[in-house]
Amino acid sequence: MSSNLDAFWMPFTANRQFKAHPRLLAAAKEMHYTSHDGRQILDGIAGLWCVNAGHCHPKIVEAIQKQVATLDFAPTFQMGHPGVFELAQRLVEMMPGGNFDRVFFTNSGSESVDTALKIAIAYHRVRGEGSRVRLIGRERGYHGVGFGGISVGGIGANRKFFGSLIPGVDHLPHTHNLEHNAFSRGQPPWGAHLADELERIVTLHDASTIAAVIVEPVAGSTGVLIPPVGYLERLRAICDKYGILLIFDEVITGFGRLGTSFATEYFGVTPDLVAVAKGITSGTIPMGAVFTRQGIYDAFMDAAAEGAIELFHGYTYSGHPAACAAALATLDVYEEEGLFAHASHLASYWEDCIHSLRGLPHVIDVRNLGLVGAIELEPLPGKPAVRAMDCLQRCYDKGLLIRTTGDIIALSPPLIVKKDHIEQMFEILSQVLRGLP
Ligand code: PXG
Ligand code: PLP
Numbered sequence: 001m002s003s004n005l006d007a008f009w010m011p012f013t014a015n016r017q018f019k020a021h022p023r024l025l026a027a028a029k030e031m032h033y034t035s036h037d038g039r040q041i042l043d044g045i046a047g048l049w050c051v052n053a054g055h056c057h058p059k060i061v062e063a064i065q066k067q068v069a070t071l072d073f074a075p076t077f078q079m080g081h082p083g084v085f086e087l088a089q090r091l092v093e094m095m096p097g098g099n100f101d102r103v104f105f106t107n108s109g110s111e112s113v114d115t116a117l118k119i120a121i122a123y124h125r126v127r128g129e130g131s132r133v134r135l136i137g138r139e140r141g142y143h144g145v146g147f148g149g150i151s152v153g154g155i156g157a158n159r160k161f162f163g164s165l166i167p168g169v170d171h172l173p174h175t176h177n178l179e180h181n182a183f184s185r186g187q188p189p190w191g192a193h194l195a196d197e198l199e200r201i202v203t204l205h206d207a208s209t210i211a212a213v214i215v216e217p218v219a220g221s222t223g224v225l226i227p228p229v230g231y232l233e234r235l236r237a238i239c240d241k242y243g244i245l246l247i248f249d250e251v252i253t254g255f256g257r258l259g260t261s262f263a264t265e266y267f268g269v270t271p272d273l274v275a276v277a278k279g280i281t282s283g284t285i286p287m288g289a290v291f292t293r294q295g296i297y298d299a300f301m302d303a304a305a306e307g308a309i310e311l312f313h314g315y316t317y318s319g320h321p322a323a324c325a326a327a328l329a330t331l332d333v334y335e336e337e338g339l340f341a342h343a344s345h346l347a348s349y350w351e352d353c354i355h356s357l358r359g360l361p362h363v364i365d366v367r368n369l370g371l372v373g374a375i376e377l378e379p380l381p382g383k384p385a386v387r388a389m390d391c392l393q394r395c396y397d398k399g400l401l402i403r404t405t406g407d408i409i410a411l412s413p414p415l416i417v418k419k420d421h422i423e424q425m426f427e428i429l430s431q432v433l434r435g436l437p
């Protein structure tokens with residue numbers, strides 16, 4: 001490797017540590033990366049929770065190549081192109097129960113979150129409830145890195161450097177509790193009552209000031225926190241009681257991660273807005289989207305004069321032709337290869353394999369749902385995150401890519417994963433855990 005690594009300021013990375021010991025990926029195919037030194041690396045995290053259809057799927061690659069050579073870019077401000085309308089229609093048809101009838105396009109999860117928050121506040125305003133401006137997030141929530149997303153987000157390090165954030169935000173408590181729920185298989189039994197904290201927040205601020213509650217149905221980035229049985233249902237009921245919009249951030253849970261199209265289907269709980277990204281194009285081209293429930297779009301149409309712009313929001317690249325082509329091909333692949341059903345069938349095998357790590361050195365919790373899972377390690381005394389980072393490096397050296405956050409290992413393989421890949425993942429992980437200081 002000859003190139004100079006200095007100029008690239010790497011995101012969410014210990015830059016100096018990385019540049020001293022770089023891990024470069026040079027190519028990818030299906031379940032594997034090829035490292036710059038020519039080794040095969042099994043992808044245990046679908047790139048960064050996004051490559052759900054497997055790497056370099058020929059059908060998706062071809063669709064993108066064709067699109068870029070035919071229509072490289074077309075504006076969607078006062079213009080359009082066929083692909084974006086076709087994709088929107090396909091997407092709303094994927095949503096269960098026909099509950100969501102419109103889609104707004106963005107380029108990332110962070111933009112989807114900001115878009116959803118803005119639509120929520122504006123929705124109340126166009127209906128004459130302009131006092132509903134507060135947003136409620138949750139501790140340990142991750143909603144990307146825009147000012148909206150970090151304001152409702154609940155990860156201290158992502159917030160504290162960045163000033164006063166947006167005003168009028170409050171947070172629910174997180175639901176992670178090892179004392180009650182360690183080593184739960186699937187949804188943990190304890191914790192539904194934590195949703196009732198929303199009642200307390202409503203009492204404090206009054207419902208007439210609150211626009212929306214945003215949560216990840218399964219919190220991903222913070223270390224895979226599975227919602228307690230009944231928790232999401234209770235949040236929905238309280239939001240209904242007070243006219244508060246419920247936003248699900250499905251940037252990770254969308255597009256098959258739980259073995260269903262979306263988490264809303266998995267849990268049988270219908271929010272008002274759904275933010276997605278990542279798996280929408282299987283990570284090939286940046287894209288995100290926000291689904292809105294029946295009636296939300298109509299409220300904007302009803303409030304604006306004919307010929308007037310109804311929502312003053314959008315990105316140059318909202319519905320970019322290359323992203324639309326990638327997404328359409330990705331949805332075809334999900335369908336033709338039955339990848340969501342495949343994920344659903346593998347989920348119990350995945351659960352058994354990940355829970356086989358219980359009892360290994362340093363393992364204080366294991367949790368799972370669908371094809372996502374986490375292993376929480378006891379931190380080295382006085383050195384948080386060091387043990388998990390050591391684990392990541394050792395796994396990489398043995399040919400497995402994992403993701404860590406603090407001392408939690410997260411796993412989320414491409415949905416094309418087979419039983420023998422899963423076996424190999426946990427074989428490497430158990431070897432590494434046995435050898436960790
Ligand atoms: N919401 C959720 C729930 C996410 O998981 C975003 C929003 C932001 O998406 P963009 O595309 O703007 O990054 C995410 C992204 C991790 C990790 O810690 C997780 C994400 C991104 C990068 C790293 O494993 N999730
Ligand atoms: N900054 C400037 C100066 C711009 O002209 C634009 C878009 O035209 C933006 C930011 C926003 O860029 P995007 O639409 O890609 O989010």
